Amino acid sequence: MTQNIEKFDVIVVGAGPAGNAAAYTLAKAGKKVLQLERGEYPGSKNVQGAILYADALEKIIPDFRDSAPLERTVIEQRMWVMEDESYVGTTFRSDRFNQMPGNRYTIIRARFDKWFSEQVQKAGALVICEMTVIALLRDAAGKVIGVEVDREDGKIYADTVILADGVNSLVASRAGLREDIKPAAVALAVKETIFLPKETVEARFNLKGSEGVVIEMLGSISQGMAGTAFLYTNKDSISLGIGCMLSDMKAQNTTPAELLEKLKQHPSVAPLIAGGETREYAAHLIPEGGYHALPELYGEGWLLVGDSAGFVNAVHREGSNLAMTSGRLAAETLLELGEKGLPSTAANLARYKARLEDSIVLKDLKKYRNIPDTLHSQRQFLSDYPALLNGAAHEFFTVDGQDKATKEKAIFNAFRERRSLLGLLGDAYRLWRATR
Amino acid sequence: MMKVEEKLFQNRYRVDADRPHIRIKNESVCNDGCVSRACVVCCPAGCWSFEEGKIGLITDGCLECGTCRVVCDTHGNVDWNYPRAGFGILFKFG
Numbered sequence: 197m198t199q200n201i202e203k204f205d206v207i208v209v210g211a212g213p214a215g216n217a218a219a220y221t222l223a224k225a226g227k228k229v230l231q232l233e234r235g236e237y238p239g240s241k242n243v244q245g246a247i248l249y250a251d252a253l254e255k256i257i258p259d260f261r262d263s264a265p266l267e268r269t270v271i272e273q274r275m276w277v278m279e280d281e282s283y284v285g286t287t288f289r290s291d292r293f294n295q296m297p298g299n300r301y302t303i304i305r306a307r308f309d310k311w312f313s314e315q316v317q318k319a320g321a322l323v324i325c326e327m328t329v330i331a332l333l334r335d336a337a338g339k340v341i342g343v344e345v346d347r348e349d350g351k352i353y354a355d356t357v358i359l360a361d362g363v364n365s366l367v368a369s370r371a372g373l374r375e376d377i378k379p380a381a382v383a384l385a386v387k388e389t390i391f392l393p394k395e396t397v398e399a400r401f402n403l404k405g406s407e408g409v410v411i412e413m414l415g416s417i418s419q420g421m422a423g424t425a426f427l428y429t430n431k432d433s434i435s436l437g438i439g440c441m442l443s444d445m446k447a448q449n450t451t452p453a454e455l456l457e458k459l460k461q462h463p464s465v466a467p468l469i470a471g472g473e474t475r476e477y478a479a480h481l482i483p484e485g486g487y488h489a490l491p492e493l494y495g496e497g498w499l500l501v502g503d504s505a506g507f508v509n510a511v512h513r514e515g516s517n518l519a520m521t522s523g524r525l526a527a528e529t530l531l532e533l534g535e536k537g538l539p540s541t542a543a544n545l546a547r548y549k550a551r552l553e554d555s556i557v558l559k560d561l562k563k564y565r566n567i568p569d570t571l572h573s574q575r576q577f578l579s580d581y582p583a584l585l586n587g588a589a590h591e592f593f594t595v596d597g598q599d600k601a602t603k604e605k606a607i608f609n610a611f612r613e614r615r616s617l618l619g620l621l622g623d624a625y626r627l628w629r630a631t632r
Numbered sequence: 633m634m635k636v637e638e639k640l641f642q643n644r645y646r647v648d649a650d651r652p653h654i655r656i657k658n659e660s661v662c663n664d665g666c667v668s669r670a671c672v673v674c675c676p677a678g679c680w681s682f683e684e685g686k687i688g689l690i691t692d693g694c695l696e697c698g699t700c701r702v703v704c705d706t707h708g709n710v711d712w713n714y715p716r717a718g719f720g721i722l723f724k725f726g
């Protein structure tokens with residue numbers, strides 16, 4: 197293996213959803229694929245909330261539901277805008293989600309990645325774990341022709357290298373294919389997996405069978421930083437986490453671990469996890485720079501997929517689906533080139549970008565291209581509005597002898613006091629613009 | 633409040649003894665030149681400390697997130713690598 201006797205059609209670096217989607221699609225079509233993963237097993241280094249969006253996986257493995265380790269089918273979505281003692285929220289619960297096929301599932305990444313990797317191996321790819329890629333090999337003209345791994349004589353050659361090595365993508369940045377990530381373009385998320393008896397999870401969230409609830413949270417819990425939190429129900433555990441932009445985290449004094457502790461103690465969260473046992477504490481970066489922060493996506497002999505390309509839609513907390521879709525599209529691009537007998541030059545690999553532009557990946561990132569900047573510069577969305585909303589609800593739902601018209605006026609004045617009328621209109625416009 | 637040490641205690645690691653995967657390039661930059669010491673605040677695993685005027689880094693509990701490298705953008709003072717293949721954090725759930 198480590199002697200350079202063999203040459204592969206494609207080397208895939210990393211065995212997360214992006215790399216697995218690419219390796220699976222290529223191997224299934226008969227390509228000679230080598231996939232390298234630095235962890236002891238696929239998933240051992242990976243962290244997610246985690247919600248799995250069925251559509252992206254279905255396009256790769258249509259019958260995944262028969263064997264994939266799914267935790268719960270999401271039938272209820274809550275959104276909470278929080279103040280220190282309260283939240284204003286919306287709930288959408290629908291029995292339609294119970295009808296097969298499910299649309300969103302909670303998963304546990306270490307288990308899911310292991311399963312996905314088994315499918316990759318069954319499809320015929322050679323998967324080697326505990327092997328870290330440390331550099332790219334190039335020919336005299338600069339074309340990427342393989343990788344170097346952390347073993348003696350660790351040079352391995354291939355026609356194309358797909359970099360699916362995740363958000364840090366040291367391989368790509370050290371090879372000069374992209375810049376290292378910037379604090380303003382990345383969020384740090386910390387999470388705990390908290391175990392509770394299955395019956396307790398079901399009773400607390402009003403669930404039966406494999407039904408599940410997810411809660412997305414924002415407001416005072418991020419202490420003014422651009423950030424959100426989440427609580428997802430698994431079979432017999434709860435995933436609870438919070439993430440904030442690193443540029444904001446740098447500029448304050450609360451550690452991520454403390455932020456998570458405070459979230460756990462919030463009066464609306466604490467009863468949901470009471471009595472639970474934390475069995476793991478994890479942290480991971482999320483590329484949230486969006487469209488404007490995207491690096492070059494391909495070049496002579498190489499392609500970036502998933503987090504290493506920055507494909508995350510922070511507003512909808514979608515990443516794994518974009519990872520899988522971009523992995524599949526990268527693979528399909530190479531299959532097309534193979535059929536036509538074309539080499540992996542940058543000019544030919546431009547077809548990968550065209551495919552991305554025609555898909556959810558770049559269409560959605562483009563649609564939300566102004567969101568990251570809007571949240572960085574318009575702090576009122578993160579601090580003023582959550583406080584105002586909660587204040588308004590408190591005013592409205594406290595029965596204290598005050599008539600409703602006076603209450604509405606007080607609410608309106610509270611908004612006006614913190615944000616001028618023009619400011620309010622401007623905010624509405626900015627939010628609308630950011631999502632166009 | 634659960635301390636970060638208690639949180640890390642729940643995790644599985646294969647520690648590469650005496651081979652830290654993250655190094656400080658120049659400690660005097662941390663001790664004398666750096667104002668933010670963002671690594672100390674932002675590290676989710678409490679690996680970084682600043683006590684009695686000295687920066688400290690113990691990578692045993694590292695979650696391999698990359699934060700300390702990214703937040704040290706002004707000084708670029710963190711020599712950051714993954715642990716040797718197979719070592720480091722082993723997420724059971726992730």
Ligand SMILES: Cc1cc2nc3c(=O)[nH]c(=O)nc-3n(C[C@H](O)[C@H](O)[C@H](O)COP(=O)(O)OP(=O)(O)OC[C@H]3O[C@@H](n4cnc5c(N)ncnc54)[C@H](O)[C@@H]3O)c2cc1C
Binds near residue numbers: 211234329360
């Ligand atoms: C807390 C949190 C919550 C999230 N929630 C959601 C959610 O609910 N839904 C959703 O869709 N997305 C979510 N995301 C985003 C999602 O997890 C990512 O977008 C997705 O994992 C990206 O997949 P990937 O394959 O590109 O990268 P990764 O999953 O990071 O995989 C990269 C792989 O490459 C390996 N690797 C890295 N470097 C090397 C090297 N040099 N040599 C060999 N192997 C290497 C790594 O070990 C890893 O296995 C969340 C992320 C976080 C952190």
Ligand code: SF4
Binds near residue numbers: 707
């Ligand atoms: S941010 Fe960089 S320079 Fe400052 S203390 Fe941390 S490692 Fe040292």
Ligand code: SF4
Binds near residue numbers: 676678679680693698
């Ligand atoms: S990589 Fe993350 S967990 Fe490890 S020392 Fe740096 S900030 Fe801390």
